[in-house]
Amino acid sequence: MNVSRTLSLAAALATGLTGAAWAEKEYEGVELKMLAIGDTSVTRLAPIVDEFTELTGAKVQIDMFPYPGLIDKIVIEASANNPSYQLMWVDSPWVGVLGESGALEDLTDLVKRDAEEIHLDDIIPIQLQENTWQGRLLAFPASGMIWHINYRKDLFEHPEEQAAFNKRYGYDLAPAKTWDQFIDIAEFFTRKAGETLAGEVLAKDFYGNAQAYSRVAGAITHDFFPIMRSFGGQYWDPQTGLCAIDREPGLKAAEVMKELAAYNPPDYLGLMWDIRTGYMERGEVAQSGYWSVRTVRLTNPDEAVLPTIGEAGYAPSPTGDGNPADTMTGALSFAINSKASDREKEAAWEFIKWGTSRDMMRRFANEGSGVSQFHKSILSDSELQKKYPYYQVLLETQERAQRRIFHPFYADVEEVFGVELNKYMAGETESAQEALTKGCTKVNTRLKVFPEEMRLRWINDVPAEIFD
Amino acid sequence: MNKPSTQQTILIYIALTIVLIVFMTPIYLIASSSVKPSPIMFQKPPAFLFSPTFEHYKDLFGMRPFGKFILNSLIVALGSTAFSLTIGSLAAYAISRIRHKRMNDVAFWILSMRMFPPIAVVVPYYIIFKTAGLLDTPLALIIVYSTANIPLTVWLMKGFFDEVPTALEEAAAVDGYGLIETFLRVTLPLAAPGLAVSAVFCFIFSWNEFLFALMLTGSEAQTATVAVMSFWSSDAVQWGRIMAGSFIILIPGVIFVLTCQRWLVRGLTMGSVK
CATH class of the missing domain: 3.40.190.10 (Periplasmic binding protein-like II)
Incomplete structure (x- = not known):
């Protein structure tokens, strides 16, 4: 057994991961690729993916791309059969666009099935709700922002x-x-x-x-x-x-x-x-x-x-x-490409569980990673609170946090209001009313193309069944 | 021509200095930011004197295989440039020499290939290369970039070939040269400045291109431009690393242009003007 393998196994043992319910090398031969960005939720994980391979047999490669343009790449990737990427990094406001396009696999049943293993009751509910679209959980939090x-x-x-x-x-x-x-x-x-x-x-x-x-x-x-x-x-x-x-x-x-x-x-x-x-x-x-x-x-x-x-x-x-x-609130999350094969989906879900597990999150916390925690037990840990005094604030505020915009037109809203608000702040627009009215008019021009029934469905934040 | 007076010389130097400052400021900002410690990156007023750090360069190569991405960029840019020059020169020569009433339409049709917006063809390209198994390969980008570079080369080279007197080719024919030999040994060497200009434009376009490189590559064929921008994440833009990468990206382009400079000045002033 070489040194790196020994270290990998030692690290896995240290984080308690060997206790997970993986059969020995259950996913041997499966190769997963993740379409991601260079975010802390990913960069901390990328160097240790071999540990996952040691445990499950599945190989994981994480490709990092720029944040601007990533959603377009995800949409294109999800439009092809036999996709190159089985795993996707997702910013929670994207769930509307990606949900409507059918790009992401519904994780609701998987989460319900493995609720105990993933310590579902320890995850702050709003961080899961951030990733839902029309009652479906489309991504799983890897970093939960507030x-x-x-x-x-x-x-x-x-x-x-x-x-x-x-x-x-x-x-x-x-x-x-x-x-x-x-x-x-x-x-x-x-x-x-x-x-x-x-x-x-x-x-x-x-x-x-x-x-x-x-x-x-x-x-x-x-x-x-x-x-x-x-x-x-x-x-x-x-x-x-x-x-x-x-x-x-x-x-x-x-x-x-x-x-x-x-x-x-x-x-x-x-x-x-x-x-x-x-x-x-x-x-x-x-x-x-x-x-x-x-x-x-x-x-x-x-x-x-x-x-x-x-x-x-x-x-x-x-x-x-x-x-x-x-x-x-907001969430930086991992999702599964709906076009992946069933075996790839299962392996991808195992990877998500491993990479976002409470043990892994605790490990990141101990390392001083910028990953924003979303487990109640970690945020309320007195030792960690001493090290990171802001944990207490995160814990308290998330109790009554409200999710970010999750509409398919979220990018339009950001773009339009980004310009109109900036112009108002710069004095190019006379009043706040004028700036916001202009912004709404532009957004509505695009929205009115769609029937009211569809627009109402988009804004209806149906909770996923996992919250029952 | 009269020798400029001292005042004129001073004015010329002042003007040149201003122009130099305008053009060199971005380069200075890139270079200085690439060695500036993160905590003082955006300090106001800017820190001009600081202890330089090479952490950003270390991170650039340590966190990603940036050397491989530079190599990918070189393969793609040089590949597309060579391919475009080969095909473009032959096409331009044909358009320049064949006398046909519709030849101008053909030339315009070739140019029109460069007119459609890249975003409109991203998805079709993606599907084509996915089906052909070429996704995430340098070859895919070479093909895509060549579709933009060939029309440019054709139009640039046509002007240069028009400038070469046909009498020289006729003389070569009398000496026993065939069409290909005449092209390679007589016409093409005389249009060498045009090749240099075309090469520079093709190389710079291919070297800098972002959209197709983002959409059609993964980790295998990712180019340096995409790799540098990947330090723009959701929670931060890691400017130090981006600047370090940008500075490195500048170097091959500068070397390429300097290499072609010998022919470039002449090439930029002829060919397009009759």
Whole structure:
């Protein structure tokens, strides 16, 4: 037995995987290929797929492609018989498009069959619901995201800053519960070079907030929609299935973002996902909201400067009235090509179970991976919570999280509203109402091609049977 | 021509410096970002002085077989260039020499092959190559790129062949050369600048192409452009690695163009103008 094999088996034993119900090399001869991206949910798994081969006999090859264009490649791949790829990496908003095209295998029965093995009751339900389409579970979470707030805890807890904040706003400095408070905090901490922050003279400008306002890849919508949803907004009119983003909650959300713009770095109109989070990772802003997939970096001095200059705090995303409201969630998931053969499908399901298992997720957590956890037992583990204090926030917020947009026209919505919101923030559009109305008009023009019955079916979020 | 005055010389140098800055800034940004530590990648103001790191290059080759992807790009780009030049030159020569009232229509029909939007043919290509067992092979991309490169070559080379006097070919015929020999030994060498120009255009197109490379390849034939972009994931754009890959991608193109430069200047100024 060579060294690598010994190590592989030792690793498998360490994660308790040998306890799984695989017959010896049951899938010998099966070759699986996965169409994926270079996401942490994949990159951590790719180097250890030989462990799966050791256990089951099935060979797995993971091909990584760019995020832009991947959904088109999946659709094309799923259009051919005898497909090249049996496994697919799926971003949860794609389930609408892929569900309608019949590209993905329904996993509902497999999940029900193996509920005990996959610890179904330990998985946060919304992470499964994220992957459902019309009552069918089309993908299985490999990284379960939640939208939340990161902030400079060291600044929030600084006595001088606390006193100054209270004096100015009349209430205590603490992570914002409402968007009004969020704006106050952003305003309070926005300071010019030469001013004092937490007793130190600033060498360069400091910003109260960092959010994505870029239209590229609809980045601004990722920040806009959580705010809209927190005001009780919906994407679609339940009577017509048409765009409802231009209503009161949407307008409030746009106004919040417009007001926050003044407290963002000057390049805010071009800020995308990780460029924005970079500001927090360098400790150059007081607070910032983002998906939980990058939060782990705030705990690692090798990936972010913040751990060396201050301490990060984590909080749920604010809401319109301060009362708990639904937070945005998302899932990066694995799926099976519906055109794969039955044997390939079975092997692919085994791989999904192995790669997303609770033991594997715990292993990733111990390694410090950016995979965002979705098992209750992991997020509530006291040892892990000490290492990753944000786990507690993820656990609490997911209790009442609401899924992201899952409509077949989700890409159109991101694209159209990405442009219209960005134009409003840049001052090219006069009012929020005008921007959102324009966006809805464009989306509706495309939607009205389809009968109302179909549009209503698309917005009907039927729970999969696994939730019974 | 009068020698420029000192003031004119200064102005010329200032203008050249501005142009140089405009064109070299992206190259500088790519090069500097490829060795800039991630935490200060987007620091404001930009960090011009920093301790360079080669981590991005290490990750580029450590996390993916980037050397293989570069090799794939070279095979595809050189293969398509060679194939397009061979077929395109022969076709252009025929169009240039055959006197027929419909020949212009034929030439236009060939050019029209380059006009349809690539996205419209992605799925048909996918199905064809899937059926033929050529999916995820360099040959598939060579064929696809050649369908775009051959029309370009035909039109570029036709102009160059038109410039070569037929009297030279007639003289060669008198000396006993056949049609092929005349083409290879007389006409083609005289149109060498055209070949260089066509080669550069074909190579650059094939080297940079993204859409077909994304849709028609997997891990076996993936090209460098797709591999670099694969560092754009759902949660982050890993700019350091993308910049490192982009810098490496620049190198073969520059070498190729420099190699062809000898013929390029002459080629760009003749052929298309009568």
